[in-house]
Amino acid sequence: MVSSGEAVYGDPATRRRILEAAWELIEDRGAALRIADVAARAEVSRQAVYLHCGDRTKLLLALVAYMDDQIGIGELLAPVFEAPTGVDALDRLVEALAAAAPRIDAVAKVMDAAQDEDAALRAALRNRMARRHATHRAVIQRIADEGRLADGWTIDAATDLFHAITMPGPWRELIHEHGWSQQQYFDRMTRLLHHSFVADPAASSRQPTSRR
Structure with missing residues (x-):
């Protein structure tokens, strides 16, 4: 960059x-x-x-x-920070990442491959990933501050897993290799994350819903 x-x-x-x-x-x-x-x-x-x-x-x-x-990353992420609760922010972040993934996927694959041979590129990408990780952490921190983080999770551990499983690689595998639709990705990923990270997810007043 x-x-x-x-x-x-x-x-x-x-x-x-x-x-x-x-x-x-x-x-x-x-x-x-x-x-x-x-x-x-x-x-x-x-x-x-x-x-x-x-x-x-x-x-x-x-x-x-x-x-x-070009993809308007700021506009995609705005609903994450404007969400009324931490759980809503989690849903909005999954949605934003899924919306961006189809447009960046080809370049993401090239960048992932190239960084193994280019120290400067690797350092720049790690810095970029650190900023991405910080957004995930802000969401998990908010869930914890609201008393909704499930037992057995630290903020660090939940952030690491949330960040990793919503990377372009897993999205690519599920969409391109296993035939999931974007809506299925959103529904199933948010369901998994709710059951993993949110205390008593059944107490939520609604199921996760996409804004699209």
């Missing part, structure tokens, strides 16, 4: 075209992303790609930041 202190070179429209080209190529070809192919798809020179986005690592990180803007 481009840091707030890093200058962005050149024409914003050209940069956007380069990032869109990279996104399309990853969806078409997966990990086989080359600067030359991005340049050709964007109809710019390779030098223009390097000047606007940097090398392959910086291009991938810039793409992740661009994707966040």
Whole structure:
């Protein structure tokens, strides 16, 4: 991700075209992303790609930041923080992650594979995962503060599991390999999380419902 202190070179429209080209190529070809192919798809020179986005690592990180803007990650997460209870916030976070997953999945797979060979990319992704983990922790902390965290769970342990099972990998396995619909994913995942983390989930006044 481009840091707030890093200058962005050149024409914003050209940069956007380069990032869109990279996104399309990853969806078409997966990990086989080359600067030359991005340049050709964007109809710019390779030098223009390097000047606007940097090398392959910086291009991938810039793409992740661009994707966040395009999918409206802030708007997706707003209902999590506006939810009336911690349990509602849990439902809204599952829904937001499931809504984002189809659009980011191809890039997420490439990033997961590339980080094993690129220390800079791995460090940037771990920082990103730490921020994601903090959102999950805020939800679990709220459930605990409201006296609803089930016995046997610490905030740390519940956060770790919540974070892990809602990663893109499990979503991908359930949707693409086992044929779940998005609604089934939401219903079954929230049911699992309620029964795992919420004290006396049967006392809830309603079943989890999707906002879609």
